[in-house]
Amino acid sequence: MADSIHLRTCPLCEAMCGLELQVTDGRVGTIRADRDDVWSKGHLCPKGTTIGHLHHDPDRLRVPMVREGDEWREVTWDEAFRRCEELIAQVRAQHGPAAMTTYIGNPVAHNFALGRGVGPFIGMAGFPTIYSAGTVDQWPKNVAAALMYGNMWSIPTIDLKRARHVVIMGGNPQASQGSLMACADVVGHLDRIRAEGGRVTVIDPRRTGTADHADEWIPIVPGTDALLLFAMVQVLFAEGLVDLGAVDGKVAGVDEVRRLAEPFTPEAVAATCQVPADTIRRLARDLAAAAPGALYGRIGLCNQEFGTLASWLVDVVNVLTGGFDSPGGMMWATPVVWTTASLPDPSFPNGYEFGRWRSRVRAIPEVLGQVPVSCLAEEIDTPGEGQIKLLITVAGNPVLSTPNAGRLDAALPQLDALICVDNWRNETTRHAHVILPGLSSLEQPHFDDLLWAFATGSAGRWSDPLFAPIDGRPDEYEILLRLGALCMGLPHEDLDVDGLDDAFITALCEMKGVDPAVVLAASAGRGAERLLDLTIRTGPFGDRYGEVPEGLALADFQAAPHGIDLGPMVPRAEEVVCTPSGMIELAPPYITADVGRLRARLDRPAEGLVLVSRRHLRSNNSWMHNVKVLVKGKDRCTLLIHPDDAARCGVADGAVATVRSEAGAVDVPVEVSDEMMPGVVSLPHGWGHGLPGTQLSVANEHAGVNSNLLAPADLYDPISNNAAVNGIPVEVAPA
Numbered sequence: 001m002a003d004s005i006h007l008r009t010c011p012l013c014e015a016m017c018g019l020e021l022q023v024t025d026g027r028v029g030t031i032r033a034d035r036d037d038v039w040s041k042g043h044l045c046p047k048g049t050t051i052g053h054l055h056h057d058p059d060r061l062r063v064p065m066v067r068e069g070d071e072w073r074e075v076t077w078d079e080a081f082r083r084c085e086e087l088i089a090q091v092r093a094q095h096g097p098a099a100m101t102t103y104i105g106n107p108v109a110h111n112f113a114l115g116r117g118v119g120p121f122i123g124m125a126g127f128p129t130i131y132s133a134g135t136v137d138q139w140p141k142n143v144a145a146a147l148m149y150g151n152m153w154s155i156p157t158i159d160l161k162r163a164r165h166v167v168i169m170g171g172n173p174q175a176s177q178g179s180l181m182a183c184a185d186v187v188g189h190l191d192r193i194r195a196e197g198g199r200v201t202v203i204d205p206r207r208t209g210t211a212d213h214a215d216e217w218i219p220i221v222p223g224t225d226a227l228l229l230f231a232m233v234q235v236l237f238a239e240g241l242v243d244l245g246a247v248d249g250k251v252a253g254v255d256e257v258r259r260l261a262e263p264f265t266p267e268a269v270a271a272t273c274q275v276p277a278d279t280i281r282r283l284a285r286d287l288a289a290a291a292p293g294a295l296y297g298r299i300g301l302c303n304q305e306f307g308t309l310a311s312w313l314v315d316v317v318n319v320l321t322g323g324f325d326s327p328g329g330m331m332w333a334t335p336v337v338w339t340t341a342s343l344p345d346p347s348f349p350n351g352y353e354f355g356r357w358r359s360r361v362r363a364i365p366e367v368l369g370q371v372p373v374s375c376l377a378e379e380i381d382t383p384g385e386g387q388i389k390l391l392i393t394v395a396g397n398p399v400l401s402t403p404n405a406g407r408l409d410a411a412l413p414q415l416d417a418l419i420c421v422d423n424w425r426n427e428t429t430r431h432a433h434v435i436l437p438g439l440s441s442l443e444q445p446h447f448d449d450l451l452w453a454f455a456t457g458s459a460g461r462w463s464d465p466l467f468a469p470i471d472g473r474p475d476e477y478e479i480l481l482r483l484g485a486l487c488m489g490l491p492h493e494d495l496d497v498d499g500l501d502d503a504f505i506t507a508l509c510e511m512k513g514v515d516p517a518v519v520l521a522a523s524a525g526r527g528a529e530r531l532l533d534l535t536i537r538t539g540p541f542g543d544r545y546g547e548v549p550e551g552l553a554l555a556d557f558q559a560a561p562h563g564i565d566l567g568p569m570v571p572r573a574e575e576v577v578c579t580p581s582g583m584i585e586l587a588p589p590y591i592t593a594d595v596g597r598l599r600a601r602l603d604r605p606a607e608g609l610v611l612v613s614r615r616h617l618r619s620n621n622s623w624m625h626n627v628k629v630l631v632k633g634k635d636r637c638t639l640l641i642h643p644d645d646a647a648r649c650g651v652a653d654g655a656v657a658t659v660r661s662e663a664g665a666v667d668v669p670v671e672v673s674d675e676m677m678p679g680v681v682s683l684p685h686g687w688g689h690g691l692p693g694t695q696l697s698v699a700n701e702h703a704g705v706n707s708n709l710l711a712p713a714d715l716y717d718p719i720s721n722n723a724a725v726n727g728i729p730v731e732v733a734p735a
């Protein structure tokens with residue numbers, strides 16, 4: 001019998017499922033879906049049932065660790081921060097702030113305290129450059145949103161719950177559960193659309209689990225999506241199908257797009273994309289005729305050579321086919337909370353500009369403040385003025401997750417200081433001088449922030465912590481504030497963390513036009529919880545501390561254990577679009593300048609085999625392979641290859657193949673399957689465990705291979721600086 005039942009939101013992915021946890025004798029037992037959750041309505045996946053395993057994992061770090069040589073020592077929090085102070089002060093004194101940087105990883109977008117602490121951390125630390133998983137992820141979307149709509153986080157998503165016609169390109173929500181499209185049970189919605197007489201199409205080099213829920217699967221040569229999309233645009237203009245719908249009168253650059261699309265007829269691109277011209281015409285006509293519908297593009301379109309053009313063209317097609325900013329089409333969410341990331345960036349007073357500085361070693365111009373994360377290794381291992389000597393990773397595992405992985409793994413031991421805010425000793429953090437672990441997700445509250453900005457509806461849900469943290473343990477909000485202060489040069493001794501937090505909140509109040517005195521007086525406590533209250537109360541549904549009597553505050557969510565539903569998506573172009581012209585910029589010159597490079601792609605001969613990435617429902621990037629129930633059974637780190645390619649390369653199902661690229665080689669078991677289109681092979685990322693010095697007893701037994709050893713540093717989209725981990729030329733041979 002369970003002692004108690006607890007309700008919580010799963011913090012693992014964008015679906016934000018409501019969970020019901022049974023707790024017996026201080027241990028989490030069965031986890032079920034919370035059927036009454038207003039948002040997820042009873043959806044969950046196998047990962048969500050394992051958050052108890054994550055909490056109880058004996059390998060999870062609960063106390064700070066300091067490394068001397070190969071020896072790891074548990075230390076007190078005071079000692080850990082003193083060691084950080086020593087390391088940071090030394091690098092600051094010898095090399096200056098230019099030698100210090102940070103890498104921000106994916107869980108920051110999902111973790112209650114980290115997500116809210118990362119803004120003040122970066123702000124205080126004043127790093128000249130930062131690195132993040134963003135440049136192996138959604139940077140092309142950020143660039144397109146910045147230039148088309150005026151804010152890098154105003155990324156529109158699909159109003160899936162009311163769409164009747166959906167085209168999915170480079171996304172596999174059956175595995176990922178949706179990305180930049182927060183929705184519980186995406187696949188269930190696809191099934192519903194079809195049952196109601198709508199249509200679902202998947203465009204992907206692999207016949208994915210999502211394609212199993214579609215009317216049609218259209219294979220496409222990796223990296224050629226921008227060509228196909230341009231051809232759709234060409235058809236829309238040539239056949240008089242352009243309809244701006246709800247945003248008519250609010251769009252600039254339509255004629256420029258028409259002119260740019262002219263050479264890209266379906267016949268001109270068909271051979272390169274390996275998609276028949278008739279199919280491309282039909283896609284364009286159907287989308288224009290559908291009411292309502294949208295085209296959705298995700299990571300397969302971002303993590304590729306033409307990431308920005310492809311991501312931009314997804315939005316262009318949506319604007320031109322009449323569904324933009326109207327129900328069932330592409331829309332902006334109305335998030336119940338705002339994130340500090342979405343605030344107007346003071347470094348762009350006159351609209352966005354790029355290339356304000358260049359990376360030291362490869363002289364790559366910055367985009368939205370970042371250069372490709374593949375630069376990190378060379379910035380550490382190349383001597384000279386500005387060489388990186390200190391790195392702080394925040395919930396990231398770049399040794400497995402980023403291109404040029406072999407060089408990064410070799411570079412990290414050359415740092416004077418590596419400080420990792422992380423809960424496990426893994427492939428990256430094994431090189432740390434200090435590891436500062438955060439609380440487990442069950443030891444802290446939860447309420448998502450960034451994810452609501454891409455949600456297919458508005459809602460919010462608060463989760464109480466389930467377990468009390470061990471006495472005196474700081475949460476990650478405090479850890480980040482302290483690290484930011486140390487990087488600024490403030491001493492650890494007697495650091496006034498509360499004062500720093502009050503100053504941060506005061507600055508935010510001023511930006512949002514609320515009286516800081518009222519806010520500080522109204523909020524009990526400090527930290528992430530107070531910031532959440534502020535972002536709810538000054539958000540679109542908030543009470544503005546009494547000004548809006550029917551408005552919401554955190555307390556309202558705390559009184560609603562299954563969450564509060566705030567309704568479907570609504571048209572928002574009027575308030576969202578904040579470009580200098582006030583118009584949706586359909587043809588930003590910075591992006592369209594890249595069209596010549598795309599045109600040249602048409603003349604490139606076929607390149608032999610290319611590698612793409614994939615995800616699995618039971619994995620989460622690199623860090624959940626230590627959960628036994630998720631990794632047991634069939635090996636999932638396999639090379640998927642079409643039977644014809646397997647025969648040509650002489651590799652058989654179940655045998656081990658060597659996959660070789662310009663960057664490196666891995667030996668991996670082969671899985672022959674006609675779910676791959678010929679010419680394309682697929683590996684999952686996030687594997688390659690089993691390295692010395694790690695403390696991952698389960699993952700190390702199911703090591704797999706690190707696919708990013710194959711990703712060359714110089715394969716990236718130069719418009720966004722996003723990595724092209726899809727479309728890597730490889731050779732496959734028997735091992």
Ligand SMILES: Nc1nc2c(c(=O)[nH]1)N[C@H]1C(S)=C(S)[C@@H](COP(=O)(O)OP(=O)(O)OC[C@H]3O[C@@H](n4cnc5c(=O)[nH]c(N)nc54)[C@H](O)[C@@H]3O)O[C@H]1N2
Nearest residue numbers: 105106133137395396397401421422613621622623685725
């Ligand atoms: N080849 C290839 N590479 C890819 C991709 C791909 O499709 N193909 N996808 C890319 C994408 S989209 C992403 S987002 C990146 C992800 O790249 P990363 O963010 O670098 O990698 P993760 O595997 O998410 O690593 C998460 C880290 O956070 C730690 N962690 C987990 N929970 C917590 C917590 O609560 N607190 C703290 N402090 N730490 C925690 C884990 O131990 C782990 O070290 O990978 C990218 N890499």
Ligand SMILES: Nc1nc2c(c(=O)[nH]1)N[C@H]1C(S)=C(S)[C@@H](COP(=O)(O)OP(=O)(O)OC[C@H]3O[C@@H](n4cnc5c(=O)[nH]c(N)nc54)[C@H](O)[C@@H]3O)O[C@H]1N2
Nearest residue numbers: 170171172176179222223298299300615617619620621726
């Ligand atoms: N279970 C699970 N869920 C996750 C994650 C996880 O690791 N595991 N990671 C989370 C993260 S960080 C993210 S960013 C999201 C990503 O969410 P998704 O974007 O849905 O990511 P994937 O499932 O990798 O699907 C990408 C698809 O793109 C295809 N593809 C590759 N190259 C191309 C190309 O050039 N053109 C086209 N058209 N398709 C291509 C691949 O074959 C693959 O099917 O998932 C999140 N959810």
Ligand code: SF4
Nearest residue numbers: 010013016017045048
């Ligand atoms: S789909 Fe799975 S991992 Fe994602 S929130 Fe729901 S239970 Fe958690």
Ligand SMILES: [Mo]
Nearest residue numbers: 106133136137
């Ligand atoms: Mo991601």
